[in-house]
Amino acid sequence: MSPVRPTLQVVGRRMDAEHYRLRDFLTRSAQPYEWHEAGSADADQLLEKLGLQGAALPVLVDVEQTFQGATVESIIAAWGPDYRSAKRKHYDFVVIGAGPAGLAAAVYAASDGLATLVCDTDLPGGQASYATLIENFFGFPEGIGGAELTRLAARQAERFGAELLFLRGVRGSRMNGHDEPVGLILDDGSEVSASVVLATTGMDWTRLELKGIDDLIGDGVYYGAGRSEAAQCSGQDVVVVGAGNSAGQAVLNFANQTARVTMLVRGESLSKSMSAYLIERIEKHPLIDVHLETVLTELHTNDGALSGVTFTDSAGKMQDQAVDGVFLCIGGSPHTEWCSREHVLTDERGYILTGQDLVADGKLPDCWPLERDPLPLETSRVGLFAAGDVRHGSTKRVAAAVGEGSMVASLIFSRLAELGVSY
Numbered sequence: 486m487s488p489v490r491p492t493l494q495v496v497g498r499r500m501d502a503e504h505y506r507l508r509d510f511l512t513r514s515a516q517p518y519e520w521h522e523a524g525s526a527d528a529d530q531l532l533e534k535l536g537l538q539g540a541a542l543p544v545l546v547d548v549e550q551t552f553q554g555a556t557v558e559s560i561i562a563a564w565g566p567d568y569r570s571a572k573r574k575h576y577d578f579v580v581i582g583a584g585p586a587g588l589a590a591a592v593y594a595a596s597d598g599l600a601t602l603v604c605d606t607d608l609p610g611g612q613a614s615y616a617t618l619i620e621n622f623f624g625f626p627e628g629i630g631g632a633e634l635t636r637l638a639a640r641q642a643e644r645f646g647a648e649l650l651f652l653r654g655v656r657g658s659r660m661n662g663h664d665e666p667v668g669l670i671l672d673d674g675s676e677v678s679a680s681v682v683l684a685t686t687g688m689d690w691t692r693l694e695l696k697g698i699d700d701l702i703g704d705g706v707y708y709g710a711g712r713s714e715a716a717q718c719s720g721q722d723v724v725v726v727g728a729g730n731s732a733g734q735a736v737l738n739f740a741n742q743t744a745r746v747t748m749l750v751r752g753e754s755l756s757k758s759m760s761a762y763l764i765e766r767i768e769k770h771p772l773i774d775v776h777l778e779t780v781l782t783e784l785h786t787n788d789g790a791l792s793g794v795t796f797t798d799s800a801g802k803m804q805d806q807a808v809d810g811v812f813l814c815i816g817g818s819p820h821t822e823w824c825s826r827e828h829v830l831t832d833e834r835g836y837i838l839t840g841q842d843l844v845a846d847g848k849l850p851d852c853w854p855l856e857r858d859p860l861p862l863e864t865s866r867v868g869l870f871a872a873g874d875v876r877h878g879s880t881k882r883v884a885a886a887v888g889e890g891s892m893v894a895s896l897i898f899s900r901l902a903e904l905g906v907s908y
């Protein structure tokens with residue numbers, strides 16, 4: 486990742502999808518820029534000053550260079566080394582997915598001297614790069630922008646010698662014999678192999694289409710709800726949207742920490758999607774108020790901060806309520822299209838099973854070939870690990886993803902020793 490440049494000037498059209506892609510790239514790379522809407526007086530003035538009236542948009546003005554018809558690809562190619570082709574055929578360690586989990590693993594593995602490659606279909610940063618402010622990450626009492634955090638992590642990984650590929654994902658895998666390297670097919674058809682592979686491909690949350698929601702994500706409105714949030718919401722009013730087990734668990738965590746919880750459930754009962762023991766506890770808890778056949782319809786703000794919500798039942802009756810936090814536990818889908826399900830076992834929702842989660846009825850799966858048990862975070866394919874949001878049972882938080890990624894970096898050596906590779 487090249488260091489942040491002085492503020493760029495960009496002329497483009499807000500509503501054009503390609504221009505949006507460029508803006509998104511700059512935002513998620515934590516690169517400062519000023520946007521001049523095409524046709525506005527200041528955009529015309531800038532283009533005139535540069536002698537670029539009539540130039541193909543978007544125009545991007547950097548210190549040394551001006552780009553016409555700028556694209557993410559042309560900017561990346563001009564700014565950096567080649568981020569789209571792998572330099573080697575074989576690596577000690579390949580990480581699939583450059584979100585917080587993958588970048589953390591790369592920092593530690595590369596700093597331990599392993600030939601490390603990290604590749605991502607998109608830009609580095611994962612979901613965290615969309616978070617305006619991450620307030621619950623260790624060491625940043627005032628919070629840190631998600632794009633800033635992941636940009637620094639990517640630079641740190643590179644400083645230690647990790648190779649980064651972006652806009653270059655993994656589309657398939659070759660799981661040869663368990664004592665042979667794993668083959669990975671990149672989306673341009675090229676292949677690399679690795680002694681150890683880590684899948685940190687994350688997930689996509691099901692999005693709620695609500696006005697103003699994007700500005701509040703991470704700042705009053707959250708996808709998922711970890712135990713740490715529950716502890717911080719003691720005595721507050723919170724809304725939890727969802728009806729699965731993760732929503733049920735979240736509701737109880739909040740209420741047990743003395744938060745007053747309003748649970749919004751689209752369906753007509755909880756029993757379709759939630760375990761009976763959770764339902765029983767929810768029904769008995771005095772601080773939990775369940776609204777069935779009800780959806781969240783509006784978010785209210787005061788001075789830009791979340792202040793309340795409106796929810797609407799199936800008869801159209803609307804109710805306003807003041808709240809301190811909204812937690813969306815409406816599920817999502819993990820990115821596991823690239824891996825062979827025959828070798829990498831997942832739960833029924835597609836999240837990758839690792840370590841002791843592979844044991845069913847006291848037995849390891851038939852595809853497990855070794856005497857030893859899988860290492861923690863190791864999948865049913867020996868030497869292929871999974872960490873972060875894509876892993877079954879993960880916490881879906883930046884710190885948890887970073888912790889798991891860092892942990893895998895130390896487990897690599899056990900696997901390399903097994904393969905007879907010494908460091």
Ligand SMILES: Cc1cc2nc3c(=O)[nH]c(=O)nc-3n(C[C@H](O)[C@H](O)[C@H](O)COP(=O)(O)OP(=O)(O)OC[C@H]3O[C@@H](n4cnc5c(N)ncnc54)[C@H](O)[C@@H]3O)c2cc1C
Nearest residue numbers: 582584585586606611612613654655687873874881882883
């Ligand atoms: C808007 C928003 C705000 C958030 N705010 C907070 C917060 O304040 N605090 C907090 O703790 N958590 C927050 N989270 C959650 C947090 O960002 C995630 O838990 C965390 O990013 C998970 O990290 P990960 O590395 O496991 O996966 P991800 O961040 O999902 O990264 C996965 C990466 O893998 C890539 N990928 C997918 N498929 C492939 C493939 N086939 N080949 C190559 N690459 C692939 C993706 O492009 C992506 O870059 C937020 C999430 C969102 C969406």
